Structure formats: structure tokens, C-alpha cells
Amino acid sequence: xxxxxxxxxxxxxxxxxxxxxxxxxxxxxxxxxxxxxxxxxxxxxxxxxxxxxxxxxxxxxxxxxxxxxxxxxxxxxxxxxxxxxxxxxxxxxxxxxxxxxxxxxxxxxxxxxxxxxxxxxxxxxxxxxxxxxxxxxxxxxxxxxxxxxxxxxxxxxxxxxxxxxxxxxxxxxxxxxxxxxxxxxxxxxxxxxxxxxxxxxxxxxxxxxxxxxxxxxxxxxxxxxxxxxxxxxxxxxxxxxxxxxxxxxxxxxxxxxxxxxxxxxxxxx
Amino acid sequence: xxxxxxxxxxxxxxxxxxxxxxxxxxxxxxxxxxxxxxxxxxxxxxxxxxxxxxxxxxxxxxxxxxxxxxxxxxxxxxxxxxxxxxxxxxxxxxxxxxxxxxxxxxxxxxxxxxxxxxxxxxxxxxxxxxxxxxxxxxxxxxxxxx
Numbered sequence: 001x002x003x004x005x006x007x008x009x010x011x012x013x014x015x016x017x018x019x020x021x022x023x024x025x026x027x028x029x030x031x032x033x034x035x036x037x038x039x040x041x042x043x044x045x046x047x048x049x050x051x052x053x054x055x056x057x058x059x060x061x062x063x064x065x066x067x068x069x070x071x072x073x074x075x076x077x078x079x080x081x082x083x084x085x086x087x088x089x090x091x092x093x094x095x096x097x098x099x100x101x102x103x104x105x106x107x108x109x110x111x112x113x114x115x116x117x118x119x120x121x122x123x124x125x126x127x128x129x130x131x132x133x134x135x136x137x138x139x140x141x142x143x144x145x146x147x148x149x150x151x152x153x154x155x156x157x158x159x160x161x162x163x164x165x166x167x168x169x170x171x172x173x174x175x176x177x178x179x180x181x182x183x184x185x186x187x188x189x190x191x192x193x194x195x196x197x198x199x200x201x202x203x204x205x206x207x208x209x210x211x212x213x214x215x216x217x218x219x220x221x222x223x224x225x226x227x228x229x230x231x232x233x234x235x236x237x238x239x240x241x242x243x244x245x246x247x248x249x250x251x252x253x254x255x256x257x258x259x260x261x262x263x264x265x266x267x268x269x
Numbered sequence: 270x271x272x273x274x275x276x277x278x279x280x281x282x283x284x285x286x287x288x289x290x291x292x293x294x295x296x297x298x299x300x301x302x303x304x305x306x307x308x309x310x311x312x313x314x315x316x317x318x319x320x321x322x323x324x325x326x327x328x329x330x331x332x333x334x335x336x337x338x339x340x341x342x343x344x345x346x347x348x349x350x351x352x353x354x355x356x357x358x359x360x361x362x363x364x365x366x367x368x369x370x371x372x373x374x375x376x377x378x379x380x381x382x383x384x385x386x387x388x389x390x391x392x393x394x395x396x397x398x399x400x401x402x403x404x405x406x407x408x409x410x411x412x413x414x415x
Binding site: 140141143145146147148149150151152153178184193195196199200202203206228231232235236239240253254257258259260262264266267268 | 324325328329331332345351352355356358359360361362363364365366367368370371372373374379380381382409410
């Protein structure tokens, strides 16, 4: 914790960053806050723990409005994957963002079933073992086809179409959202057209979802959307050998025109 | 009982076929002018390239009650826009994986390549796909969740 404070203070004092986006208690609740050079005395109120928040989303918003400024941001393993993808998707300028890493606790890593619960460099916490096999996926894959269908339709039909999953998602950066396109999604009806609504969002998560799980935490109806997007990540890694946010090399497979190793017989099997 | 068997036999699926303008639509045309017989369950939508078909369109077709969705495009390397069909195959691979995971029969979505010279193949693909959908029966989206 102290190391974190010193690191941030040094970055601000040296003028390497204009603001640091982290969390602090506001009205007793952890909330995002941008610490600047002027209020660096407030840095004492910075909190670090198992609380998670889409800080990248806040960063994206501020950076869009202030493209000339440089920022520091608190990152976990998932946030770092998110930053890597946001750089690749040209949403953030890599030269203007300095991540300050924290490693997640083993309980958190377990709860998230995160395969890499630590960023490449961190100042707080200790490296814990990632989870390679997701029990949530195994549970659903173990069901029969009709069981899976009724399970998912039951879950999807709880949707109240609040767009909480999209609004919390640090990777949902589009200015126009196809989930609000009246030609694709029927308006004025609840639940939304299922499975179209949820599968459309899932398709958009290809090469984007970094498995932070904030969508599921935001969902007021407790739809296990994270499980669905975990599967998207698994499909992308199995079919294209691309792990979202893992390294700065390569691009999302659906973001490249051409380069296909698939054969038609692989798809229709 | 006998009545049930009859209704099963008389099930005529609705199949939405997206055909690319440059290859498969011409292939369908060739099948037509050559008088190759194939079932009339497909409703054809001509698109300029299979690469223009978004997963949204496919999902919407299923949502609106299609029993099957057929995508036919140019062979890899023959795309009029060079690499449109490269996108299609990637999208379909992902979408099929998702449909399978959520319990929808992913066989109801079928992608194949039919060139302008392959009238016989067009008729054959439509025939076998229609047969498969007939065996699968009406879409679960229509029967269980409407």
C-alpha cells in the first residue's frame, strides 16, 4: 500500500503523469477518483483491496476529453489485458498511459477463475496461481443440448435490458451501439428478443472480452453473462489461437481482413 | 399417433439462404436454367458478399422463426472483393461455437462455397440441408419459447 502511494506520488511529482486514476472512499463507498498534482495530499485516501471497478472505462472517458494529458491508472491482471487491447483497438495512446499494477488475492483469483490474476509488474500484493480450467464452463458443457437451451433461455429471459453489462464493460468503447439499433433489437418489449440480444453482445466480445467479470457484477438480474463471455474467449483461443489481451503482438482475429487457417469442413463439423 | 406422424412428414421448414451476388446467386441461376430439381423451402436473400452478413442478420433470422440459415459464398480465393469470405468463415466459426454452448442446434446454420459454375452443387447443398432441417424438426425457438 505504502509502495503504491510512493510510486504514484513520484510519478506525479516527476511530472510523468498529469493524473492518477484510482479508487478512494466517497460517502463510505469505494469510487473512482483522479488524483492530480494539486491534490496529491489527498493521496492518503487512495484505497487498494479486493474492490474492483472499471477504471479503464473512466480513463477512456477522461482521455478522450483530454488527449494531451498523460495518466496513471491502477491495474489488475484483467485491467492490464484491457489496456493492451484498448491500445490495439486505437482507443488509448500507449505513450500517455502508465499502469501501476496490483496483484489479486488468491480468493479473488479463485472467484474470478482468472488465468492470470496479476499484471506484468505490480507494487502491491503477491503473485498467485491462476485458474486454467473454469468450473462454470465445465458445468454447462456437461449438460445435454436441451438442458443448456432451457438453462440459457431461462437466464436470458430475466434480462430487464438495463444495458448495465454494456455500461460497466471497459471494452465497450463504441460510440454507436448496435444493441440500440432498432433494426436489430426490438424496442419497447421486455424481456428483449432472446437469444439475439445476448448472443449479439457475446459476438461483439470476440477479441475484446478480457474476462474482468464486471458485467456480471453490474447485472441486477444475476444473468451469468461472464460465463458466456468466458466461452467466447475460449472459442477465440481454440479456433484462432488468440488469447485476448495476453500480449501486445497480433490483432483480434475478427479485426484482420484475411489470414484464415480454417477450412470449410472445420466449420461445418 | 398416425396424425402426429403425418404432421411430422408434412413439416416444411423455412430456410433463409443468403447468397453472394457473384458466385452462389449465379450458381442458383445456373441450377434454375439447367432445370436441376431442389426443394423450394429456401427463401433467398441476395447479398453483394457473404462478408456483409453480420451475425446480427443470422440471429435475427432465427429469432423471426427461420428453421435454418444457409450461407453460400465464393470459394476461398475467388471472392470478388478478395477477402470478404475470409471474414464470413471466421464469424460463422465463432457463432456456431456460441450457438452450441447455449444449446441451440448449431447444425441449423450452414456455410458452404458454391461457385457460379456449380449449379449441381447448389442443388445438392440445398437438398441435403433441407433434408437435415426436416430431420431436426421445427426450430426450438418457435416451439418452446414463443
